[in-house]
Amino acid sequence: MYKMIIADDEAFVRDTFKMVVNKHFPQVRVVAEAETGREAIEMASEFNPNLMIMDVKMPGINGLQAIYEIKKINSETRFIVLTAYDHFKYAREALSLSVDEYILKPARREKIIEAVSKVLKTIEELRSKKDQELELKEKLSNVLPAMESEFALSMIFGDTERINQMNYPKLLGRTFEAGYSMVLDFNIHDSKNKDIIKGLLNSKVRDFLTMFFNARVSYCIISPVFSNRVAVFFPEDMAYDIDEIGAISIDLARSLVKKIQEEFGTSPFIGVGGIHKGIDGLIESYNEANLAVSSKKQAVSCVDDIEYIKVDASYSFKLERQLCEKVRQFDKDEAIETFKELYFSINPWETQNITNKMCELMVVLARILLDFDMESTANKFFDDMEKKHLMMFDSKQEICEWCISKILQLVNYLADSKSINTEDDIIISAARFIEANYMHEITLEDVAKAVNVSPYYLSKLFKSQMSQNFIDFLTDLRVDAAKKKIPDSNMSIKEICYEVGYNDPNYFTRVFKKVTGQTPLEYRQANKSAGNEGK
Known part of the structure; x- marks a missing residue:
């Protein structure tokens, strides 16, 4: 139902418009009439109409002045201007106020119908656009954390191929013209409060970091916890001052250390990378931050605090990914051949520089053990003793x-x-877990934890094995469950919405219609009718 106000100082004109509207537009209700511009403003403030018929020439404040004031109250109200003067001055002023239609007196019935129809169509289109934007925002708010987690893991593993394939910058609405990274290391193995820190990492750390950074920066992406570490990526635009951002990033890291000490009684090490351009530069900044935090010289370290060897462009992350895949497949021969190709493709750096690069590779390989729930083995695979062993080689x-x-x-x-x-086995176990828990709020991280793999690895398995992502699989399950409950159940649509795992009936209705082509109520009616005919 649309609300209309008619403003004209002649009662006959108001009655004429009201009669035409009531006869031809049942979806419109005339909620008030006004004889003066001042009355029109007061009525608009009280009734908040969708559409107003406004005479230009009225006692006191004229119609165009009234429109100007009403738009301050409600910018979404649409206007049809009515005047006896076919004058360019009024037309120009009406256009400047974004008036929708302009009718000359005496108004013919056909012209009134045409003008009102056009404005109602405009209102409907704007409503539809607004609903679509709201739906998109709701969808993004539901999937954005998962997308950010996948993007962060792709950054950590240097998977630029996946980043480009998924077009994460567009999905996340960021250009990533430049940026820098932080890496937090909670140093759990050397801590006296291991149990406290484990609890922190399992349940609180990302929520805490989100609140901390939201209060201090415009935007950042926080990774899931991996090997007792958390990476944070800070996109910046190109108009940056390197020295200023460098100082801000160090202050931010120091504030974070202090806040974590106050909140949880433990102190992480934080490495801060330099600011670089583009996605590749942000990955480089992550590598710098990772190297800085590994030094553990002080609570906050930046790349300038350590002797850092810039990653050579000849190092192939593609070969590194292939090596990881061969290891996952237990293919020793192919893994060794791929490693040799990777190793000998590197430019002939000094021995110390190659050693540093191989240290980073061993860390990447150790993470594979975490995918197979072998945390203890992963921690020992390349610990400080193994690192010292590697650093001793001369050739x-x-x-x-x-x-x-x-x-x-x-x-x-x-x-x-x-x-x-x-x-x-992994994907079957994941599917069973989702089927048993779809009615609750579950995330990709929850499922990955249940099947003892990383969220990144599980996400890849879903796409390769199921030909759909986690969100689509979960949505299909929930909609199928709803379809079974809707026709014969005495439950309301709202109750079914909560029963199948959604907490917003409006969002549930939109998702259901997108999948089935019908709203839940339409689906219930159609299936009840079919059942009755069968009887």
Whole structure:
């Protein structure tokens, strides 16, 4: 139902418009009439109409002045201007006020119908657009955390191919013209409060970090916890001052350390990377932050605090990903061949520089163990003692041979582990967990934890094994469950909405209609009718 106010100093004109509107537009209700511009403003303030018929020439404040004042109260009210003067001055002023239609007196019935129809169509289109924007915002608010987590994990693993394929910058609404990174290390193995920190990492840390950064920066992306670390990415625009942002990032990190100490009684190490351009630059900043935090020289370290060797462009992240895949498949021969191709593709740096690069590779390989729920083994695979061992080698050949031995050791760990599941086993277990819990609020992280793999790995498995992502799979389950309950159940649509895992009936209705082509009420009516005919 649309609300209309008619403002004209002649009662005959008001009655004429009201009669035409009542006869031809049942969806419109004339809620008030006004004889003066002042009355029109007061009525608009009281009734908040969708549409107003406004005479230009009225006693006191004229119609155009009234429109100007009413738009301050409600910018969404639409106007049809009515005047006996076919004068350019009025037309120009009406256009400046974004008036929708302009009718000359005496108004013919056909012209009134035409003008009102056009304005109602405009209102409907604007409503539809607003609803679509609201629906999009709701959808984004539901999937945005999952998208940000996947993007962060892709950044951590240097997976630019996936970032480009998924077009994360567009999905997240960010250009990533430049930016910097932080890495938090909670140093759980050296801490006296291991249980407290484990609890913090499992349940509170991301919520705490989100609140902390939301109060201090315009936007950032926080990764899931991995190996007792959390990465944070800060996009910036190109109009930045490197020195100023560098100082801000260090102050921000120090404030965070202090806040965590006050809140949880523990102190993380934080590494801060430099500011760089583009996605590749942000990955480079993450590598810098990761290297800085690994030094653990002080609570907050930046790249300038340590001797840092810039990543050489010849290093192939594609080969690194292939190596990880071969290790996951327990293919020793292919893994060694891929490693050799990776190792010898690197420019002939000094031995120390190659050692640093191989340290980073070992950290990446150790994370594979976490995907197979082998945290204890992952922590020992490349601990401080192993790192010291690697740093002692003087020749590139020794480094290469040592790395090959570690890769063979890693494959053996995986192959011998009783906790190994095939990709089919993992995805079946994940599907069963979702089927058993779809009626609750569950996330990709919840499912990954239940099947003992990382969210990043599970996300890839869903796309490769199920040909759809986690959100689509969960939505299909919930809609199928709703379809079973709607026709014969005595439950209301709102009750069914909550029963299948949604907490917003309006959002549930939109999702249901998108999947089935019908609203829940339409679906109930159609299926009840079919059942009655069968009887």
